[in-house]
Amino acid sequence: MPHVADALTAQTIRIAGHGGDGIDAYLAQPLGEGPFGGVVVIHHMPGWDRWSKEVTRTFAAAGYLAICPNLHSRAGKGASPEDAAAATRAAGGVPDDQLVGDVDAAARHLRSLPSSNGKLGVIGYCSGGRQSFLAACRLPFDAAVDCYGAGVTGSPPSQAPVSFVPLIGLAPNLSCPLVGLFGAEDRFPSPEHVAELDGELTRLGKTHEFHSYEGAGHGFFAVDRPSYRVEAALEGWARIWEWYGRYLSS
Amino acid sequence: MCTYQTETVAVQGSGKGVAAWFPVTEATVYFDHPQHAAAEHTLNVDFLNRERGPSARVAVELTAASARALAQAILASLPPD
Numbered sequence: 208m209p210h211v212a213d214a215l216t217a218q219t220i221r222i223a224g225h226g227g228d229g230i231d232a233y234l235a236q237p238l239g240e241g242p243f244g245g246v247v248v249i250h251h252m253p254g255w256d257r258w259s260k261e262v263t264r265t266f267a268a269a270g271y272l273a274i275c276p277n278l279h280s281r282a283g284k285g286a287s288p289e290d291a292a293a294a295t296r297a298a299g300g301v302p303d304d305q306l307v308g309d310v311d312a313a314a315r316h317l318r319s320l321p322s323s324n325g326k327l328g329v330i331g332y333c334s335g336g337r338q339s340f341l342a343a344c345r346l347p348f349d350a351a352v353d354c355y356g357a358g359v360t361g362s363p364p365s366q367a368p369v370s371f372v373p374l375i376g377l378a379p380n381l382s383c384p385l386v387g388l389f390g391a392e393d394r395f396p397s398p399e400h401v402a403e404l405d406g407e408l409t410r411l412g413k414t415h416e417f418h419s420y421e422g423a424g425h426g427f428f429a430v431d432r433p434s435y436r437v438e439a440a441l442e443g444w445a446r447i448w449e450w451y452g453r454y455l456s457s
Numbered sequence: 458m459c460t461y462q463t464e465t466v467a468v469q470g471s472g473k474g475v476a477a478w479f480p481v482t483e484a485t486v487y488f489d490h491p492q493h494a495a496a497e498h499t500l501n502v503d504f505l506n507r508e509r510g511p512s513a514r515v516a517v518e519l520t521a522a523s524a525r526a527l528a529q530a531i532l533a534s535l536p537p538d
Binding site for chain 2: 251252253282283286287289290291292293294296297298300333334357358424425426432433434
């Protein structure tokens with residue numbers, strides 16, 4: 208992990224998300240003048256939880272401005288992350304257009320910071336992996352990371368919410384280099400789903416690297432869950448630092 | 458696995474939340490990541506009342522085997538229609 212400074216600051220701020228809606232966002236910044244690259248962190252389906260904030264701080268500790276918008280903010284102010292996630296799920300999930308609007312707002316906030324070098328990456332985990340790909344296809348980014356995002360390729364499940372549609376058709380619009388980190392034992396996305404996306408990006412001439420880790424399934428980065436796989440997570444983090452180091456440097 | 462699949466059923470009854478009992482109007486059922494249970498995937502049920510906000514929720518996360526056992530026990534306990 209790159210190490211720029213020990214000192215960082217982190218706090219929840221309020222930003223105007225999609226449609227002008229006020230949403231919470233967790234902002235972590237290394238102290239110092241910079242200039243720093245920035246990363247928008249898209250949290251996983253279980254919500255805007257402690258681990259997601261920990262990941263956001265990890266980027267700041269490595270010398271990146273980082274922001275994690277609460278995609279479930281609209282479920283109700285003051286709701287616990289778990290309750291907000293459940294309410295959002297019951298309501299059909301996060302619509303794609305809303306996701307893009309919220310990520311755009313978070314990205315604009317990072318770019319507005321005086322210590323920004325103007326370069327931005329996006330990363331997402333679980334459902335956020337799919338959303339990271341979506342954001343990178345609809346918004347201008349300099350580098351993207353998809354951590355085991357399902358639903359980019361393949362057919363949506365029969366009971367999937369209306370907002371859930373495969374994204375493979377957006378691939379020609381991918382705005383930046385993409386690294387994909389997957390568990391070889393994951394079923395959603397399966398190795399076949401990953402191979403399909405890999406093939407399509409190769410066909411389109413899009414810069415990308417995909418890594419699949421044996422012995423790992425879905426959610427292998429999540430240190431507070433039984434799905435955590437330390438070897439895959441350490442390898443994956445190394446790929447993230449390499450990717451962002453290459454594309455987000457001043 | 459992140460299935461996105463959710464079964465939703467309208468229900469009538471009550472659930473005991475953090476603060477007190479409240480009327481439940483809806484249940485969502487999904488086999489996906491748990492928040493708390495020590496398993497990679499669980500059968501999750503949320504009993505909800507949307508009108509009372511996201512905190513009006515009773516949640517359970519069960520292993521697949523225990524969820525099946527519970528489902529059978531519920532059916533065995535009910536009187537015939």
